[in-house]
Amino acid sequence: MHEVEARPLRIGLLTHSVNPRGGVVHTLELAQALHDAGHEVTVMAPAAPGQRFFRPVRCDTHLVPVQAAPRDMVEMVASRIAAFRASIGELLQRECFDVWHAQDPIGANALADLRAAGLIDGFVRTVHHLEVFEAAQLMQWQSRGFLRARQVFCVSRLWQTRLRAGHGIEAAEVANGIDGERFSPVPTAGDAALAQRLGLLAGAPIVLALGGVEARKNTLRLLEAFLQLRRDLPTAQLVIAGGASLLDHAQYHRAFAALAQAGGLPVGAGQPIVLAGPLPDADIPSLYRLADVVAMPSLNEGFGLVVLEALASGVPVVVSRIAPFTEYLQTDELQWADPLDACAIASALRVAIEQREPERIAASAARLGARFSWPASAARHVQLYREGLRDAATRADSLATF
Structure with a gap:
């Protein structure tokens, strides 16, 4: 465990899309800040044939092959959970990661399945916000994605409070950031x-x-x-x-x-x-x-x-x-x-x-x-990742004594 605490981390970041949504932007900015800080980061997302991330990414990427999204929402989510699960299962045969971190229920449920199968030790989930779905299966997947996580993060106190009150989850707050060089009032x-x-x-x-x-x-x-x-x-x-x-x-x-x-x-x-x-x-x-x-x-x-x-x-x-x-x-x-x-x-x-x-x-x-800066956000994530790894190792040692 001391070796993991001292060296750069190998991190798999899962997001639900390659398109420009807020959660995807957060994932890419965080991934690049972690990469710039010296960690080995791979961003994973489902992609239909011909799709790529909407912007260039400075770290490694792993596109999970999927077909065009079916109209039925439950069918779509089920197929993408299965695609993530199969693709990461193959990846695990040749690569090792210290941290698995999902930004949405689709990736989180795939990781929960892999954890249940004993293929990974645990995972992290960031809850940006929660939706209300008519389909009971979608609501079940949404809650399972954070209830099975080893650690849960939120980007605001609002969602920390809601997770604590509604689900008994003690989530850590992690900040978003802003790229001051990219956004400016100076016309071009x-x-x-x-x-x-x-x-x-x-x-x-x-x-x-x-x-x-x-x-x-x-x-x-x-x-x-x-x-x-x-x-x-x-x-x-x-x-x-x-x-x-x-x-x-x-x-x-x-x-x-x-x-x-x-x-x-x-x-x-x-x-x-x-x-x-x-x-x-x-x-x-x-x-x-x-x-x-x-x-x-x-x-x-x-x-x-x-x-x-x-x-x-x-x-x-x-x-x-x-x-x-x-x-x-x-x-x-x-x-x-x-x-x-x-x-x-x-x-x-x-x-x-x-x-x-x-x-x-x-x-x-x-x-x-x-x-709010992405380097500061990345540093906070690394601190929490290492705390989670340390706590997981302590629990494993305790179980080994019985």
Whole structure:
């Protein structure tokens, strides 16, 4: 055990997708920070034929072959758990890892199966947030993924508290980070090119939301708020980027389309509503700079990396007055809104656009950048990994004495 505590760790990090979702971004940034700190890291994710990670990765990667996701959610999750389990089982025949760490229920359930089969000693699970599913099997997989873990981490106190109260789990807090070099208010030549590609109107106030059209992101109420905002700012455009999700949001998309049509707002490039979808990773810094305000009136979040990225890009932000935002953001750093009140969201958007304060935004970005960094997050993870390995070795020694 002393040898493991002294040397760099061999770490397998599992994430559910190669697409730009918050949990995937967290995994890649953490993996690269661990790699830069001298540890051997392999990021593992399911990938259909032809798929690759949405951005280059500085550490090793292992793509788990899967077919295109079936429409049935339970079938999809079951097939991906099985794919992870089989692929890692083969990997274990030729490679050894000190730490297995899953960022979602799919990878965690595969690791739980491998642990039950005696192929690994244990695993770590980060809970970013929990979902409510109609299918009982999905709920069972979600809870099993952290109940069977040797260690559980959370990115906010909110989810620490919920896991303790709801499941008796004592989770450790691990911070997110922000790449201050990647996100900046300084314009580049790519900004104008992206604006032209998306059909952003010169001089029009741009409201930006990231994460796609989803109930958790509260996109319908954001659209209601935008309809109200257009009464005072008739040229405003709503840009929604992202949305590469494994979950089925088709019904919510239909409700969004119906509300946009009822409000007389066309959707498309150059229209009042621009559904940009997942964009190339290189476009994201420009996308932030093109916005007049970033809207995040979410109903449920694990942390909210978008807030850090937007402020670092010099853009005002509107967020829900709920945890986890209230944990790390100060009252005067942005505009707060009741996520259940479209009028409140509209008012916050208007204030953010009309009373933009670059100096205050810069001060907030500096404060948050000093508090949240990926190297610090990686160091915290390593500390917890080593504690978990030490505790597991102690338990094994105790059992060996009987």
